[in-house]
Amino acid sequence: MSNPYVGIQVNPFEDAIVREPRDVTFSVNGLNDAPLNRVLTKFAALEGGELPRSSPVKSDRAQLVVSPDRGYGKSHLLGRLFTALGRKATKVYLRPFQDPYKAWQSILLLTLQELDRPDDGSAEAPSQLSSLAVGTLAHIVADFAENGAPEIAAAVPALRRLASGTLPAAEMPARLGWLSALFASNGPINRLAGLLRSRHIDLHGHEKAWLKILVACAFDEADGERRRAALKWLRAEPLEPEEVEQLRLDQADNDGRGDVTPQEINALSFGRLQGLCQLASYYRPFVFCFDQTECYASDALLIKALGNCIEQLYAELRNHLTVVTANQRNWVEDIKPHLEPAHRDRFSQEIALEGITKAGARELIENRLTLCGMQPRDAARFFSDAWLDDLFSTLTELGVRALLMRAEDRFTALARPDAAPPSPQTLDDLFQIELNNIRSQKALQVYNQDCLMWFAKDVGQAMTGVKAGRTSGRRYFSFEWRWPDRRVYFAFEGGDHWRRWKAIADEAIALSGPQSGRPALTYVFRTPDLARVPRPSWAVAKATMDQAGRHGFRIVELTLDQVCELHAARELYSNALQGNIAFSGPATLAWLQTRFAPFLADIATAGMPIKVRSVDAGGPAANPQRTTRQTTDASHALDGDDLRTVLDLVREQRIVDISVVLDRLGRKELRDPLLRSVEAHPNLKAHPGPKTIFLQWRITA
Structure with missing residues (x-):
């Protein structure tokens, strides 16, 4: 009799980590329903009455x-929460x-990047930001019509349906x-x-400005100039005169x-969040989900800042629910003791997650086997020899990830019964998985100042003799590598206003010019999704930036591959801190520091332009610059004919290596x-x- 397990290319149980809540598509019946319902009950309090509030x-x-x-499903619960809320909430991870x-x-x-994602899983769905803007504007116009505008009163029912998302597509x-x-005038x-x-919505005198910003977000093209300018305003960045x-x-x-100053940037950013949450009275409440909190554990200042944020969210922001996830040990030993007593009171009582039972384990395993095309009679072989009974013989429940790891071994044994046990995954294997993810x-490939800060802080501290830390009294260059005889400073700026860049260049001159007394x-760092700086029209700012360049000021234009590798490095380290992989945080960080050593050395010592070394597979991360065509193509999907070719091939083979698909294309x-x-x-x-990367065909309802 043939072995049905042999022909399956991807072990259906090897994917045991939820990397993104929106990836969650299946839940075991009853598992963690109680914790989910507790959170949903709190959200329901925000929905009282009809919109607008x-x-x-x-x-x-x-x-x-x-x-x-570890492995009891914190991120999975957030995914279930996102699914359960659907279009009732604006969800921010x-x-x-x-x-x-x-x-x-x-x-x-991060909130604005999340808002720029689709409102649901469909490709045609508008972004959450577009939906928020349309819904808010429609309700405001309907309010106006009901308060003495008879010429448009007949449109009120349609406007309310438009705002709620129930207007027929044809209309x-x-x-x-x-x-x-x-809104054209x-x-x-x-x-x-x-x-x-x-x-009772207070936008601190910027009511007209907010409406104009919403108009641009609602009606301009996704890559239109007005919408880009509106997003800059929402990010609390200064606008050029033409953008105003x-x-x-x-x-x-x-x-x-x-x-x-950093304090002014922080305060203005908080004000923008306040405005968004205030306007949610016309639309959906926000749900802010703080995940991966283990990453705060080694930095008391970050823990204190987290506590301050939770306090301000509770006291000063409206129309939202905040969810924070943590592993029990990290919370009790590393985070909670460093919070101010008053800030601890801003957290609910602990909502404990549950393990999976034997019945739930069978349901999960059968689902994974079905998704890879296995027939029920063949799936039954998985449970032969009382495998599941033995697994739960001394346990009533088990962490889901622990179950999946055992199921992965079981599948391997069934698929290759005579083969030697596979070698454990190395850190390089795990890094490549994160990189391919x-x-x-695309949403994970954008500018993220926190990823860049983490890289400079945690990975950078490996260099011989360096002291890596935050600076004091600097407006822009907030982090430094310090040696006895020299310094390397880092600023993190995603905007493109000439005054901001002139100020950055001025500070660079002060730090590295002759008066600084040391080299x-x-x-x-800049990423491909950001506007290029300096602009051709920046006469004054460019002169200052050129002067700063003569004293060691550099703008590092990262390639898309480099951006992906930096994000992958951070995700790998986060997985280690959360206990998601079989390597400790220190061991993983040491491996990353070795991998990126040439890149670190180039940054620490090189002149202009930055020379990033190419290396063999498994070596340090940096790659040569891609061409403009490749970078541009990477942001677009396939055309119709190519997509049909892909759909036909994957539908036929169910699971196929991406290299096979590219060969067909x-x-x-x-x-x-x-x-x-x-x-x-x-x-x-x-x-x-x-x-x-394997591509799988999924059957949808």
């Missing part, structure tokens, strides 16, 4: 979800911030066009801005100044567009492995 809703304490050990003095800036940037284009035309905006106060004009803002609304998800290099350079298409298509799923 008469006034913003005061928020509850942060819901603290605690796992008794927050990885750890790294700068305790600009925590709100990091939270704001959407006409209604959106009508709403867009209504400032007159309606000036009249509508006053209505915000009737619902495009958005029709008053000059006083351009409140993101070029030369600011990052490459598979120094000053760096700012005839162009290896289509890898990134292919992954963009897989990410967007409901029937395709990417499985990152250490050597390749």
Whole structure:
């Protein structure tokens, strides 16, 4: 009799880590329903009555979800929460911030990146930000019509349905066009801005500005100039004069100044979050989910900043629910003792996760086997010889990841009964898995100042004789590598305003010019998704930047491959801290420091331009610059003919190596567009492995 396990290319149990809540597609019946329902009950308090709400809703304490050990499903629970909430909430997944003095800036940037993601899993869905903008504007216009505008009163029912997402699809284009035309001039905006106060929404005098920003987010093209300018304003960045004009803002609304202190950046970022949450009275509540909190454990300043954030979320932000996850030991021993007593009170009682029972284990295993195309009679062989009974003979429940690891071994034994046990995965294997996962998800490839800070702080401290730490009294260069005879400073800036960059260059000159008394290099990392700086029109700023360049100031333009590798490194280290892999945090960090050693050395010593060394597979991470064409292609999906070729091949083979798909397409350079298409298509799923990425056909309801 043939062995049905032999032909399955991907072990269905090797994927035991939830890397992103939106990846969760299956849940065992009853598992962790009680913790989920406790969180959903708290959210329900934000939904009282019909939209729009008469006034913003005061928020509850942060819901603290605690796992008794690694692998009990903290991130999986967040995925279930996201699914259960659907379009009832604007969902924000927050990885750890790294700068305790600009925590709100990091939270704001991550929030806006999350808002730019699709409103649901479908490729055609608008972004959460577009939905928020349309819903808010539609409700405001409906309020206006109900308060004495008979000429548009007949449109109120349709506007309310548009805002709630229940308007028939056939009516959407006409209604959106009508709403867009209504806001084409400032007159309606000036009249509508006053209505915000009737619902007790306080935007601190920027009511008209917020409406204009929402108009750009709702009706401009995804890559349109007005929308890009609106996102800059939402990020609390200063706007160029032409951007102020495009958005029709008053000059006083351009409140993101070029030369600011970290405290001012933090305060303005918090103000933007306040505004978004206030406007949620017209739309959906926010849900902020702080995950991977183990990464705060080694830094008391970060823990204190986290406590401050939870306090401010509770006291000053409305229309939201905050969820914080932690492993029990990390919470009790590493985080809670460093929180201010008053801040501890802003967390709920612990919401404990449950382990999986024997019945749940069978359900999970059968689901994984079914997804890879196995027939029920063949799946039954998995449970032969009382394998599952023996596993639970002394246990009533088990951590889900522990179960999946044992199931992975069981599958391997069934597929290759005469083969020697496979070698344990190395750190290089695990790194490549994370790297392939990052490459598979465009949303994870964007600028992230916290990832760059982490790299400079944790990976950079490996160099001989260096002292890596935060600077004191600096506005922009907030981190340094310090040797007795020289310094390397880092600033983290994602904006593109000339005044900000002139201020950065001025500070670089002060740090590394002749008056500093010691050699120094000053760096700012940039990623491919950011605008290029300096702009051709920057006469004054460019002169200052050129002067700074003569004293060691460098803008490092990272390639897309480098960005993916830095993100993969951070995810690998985070997995180690959370106990998700069989390597400790220190061991993983030491491996990363060795891998990136040439890149670190180049940054520490090189001149302009930065020379990043190419290395053999398994060596340090940096790669040569890609061409402009490759970088551009990477951001787009496949065209119709190529996509049909992919769908036919994957549907036929069920699971197929990406290299086979690229061979069929005839162009290896289509890898990134292919992954963009897989990410967007409901029937395709990417499985990152250490050597390749497998594409799987999924049957959807």
